[in-house]
Amino acid sequence: MKEAANEAGPPNTRNKPMTGREKELLVALAMVVRQYLSENGDTIYGDNSAGERVIKVLTAFGLMEPVNAVISRWTEEGKKFLAENTNVPLKPN
Numbered sequence: 001m002k003e004a005a006n007e008a009g010p011p012n013t014r015n016k017p018m019t020g021r022e023k024e025l026l027v028a029l030a031m032v033v034r035q036y037l038s039e040n041g042d043t044i045y046g047d048n049s050a051g052e053r054v055i056k057v058l059t060a061f062g063l064m065e066p067v068n069a070v071i072s073r074w075t076e077e078g079k080k081f082l083a084e085n086t087n088v089p090l091k092p093n
Contacts, residue, residue: 022061023085026057026058026061026063026081027086029054029057029058030082032054033051033054034082036051037051055072062077063077063078064078
């Protein structure tokens with residue numbers, strides 16, 4: 001029963017490796033953030049509902065972290081994920 005409760009939690013709390021499908025979707029979401037949301041270095045300004053939803057998903061996987069209500073930033077894990085899975089470098093601060 002405890003395992004079932006763990007399955008329902010955010011993906012990064014399942015203690016399971018990311019599936020290929022999850023990785024594929026996260027790469028797409030990360031690319032959307034990189035292309036469409038305002039960025040200053042590793043800080044993202046996601047002040048629209050679509051941006052907020054994308055950031056929420058990336059945060060659930062540990063790739064981003066909130067700074068305040070409208071600003072988030074890439075975590076070290078997120079930066080590593082971007083470097084390994086996309087060809088779009090982070091903009092310098």
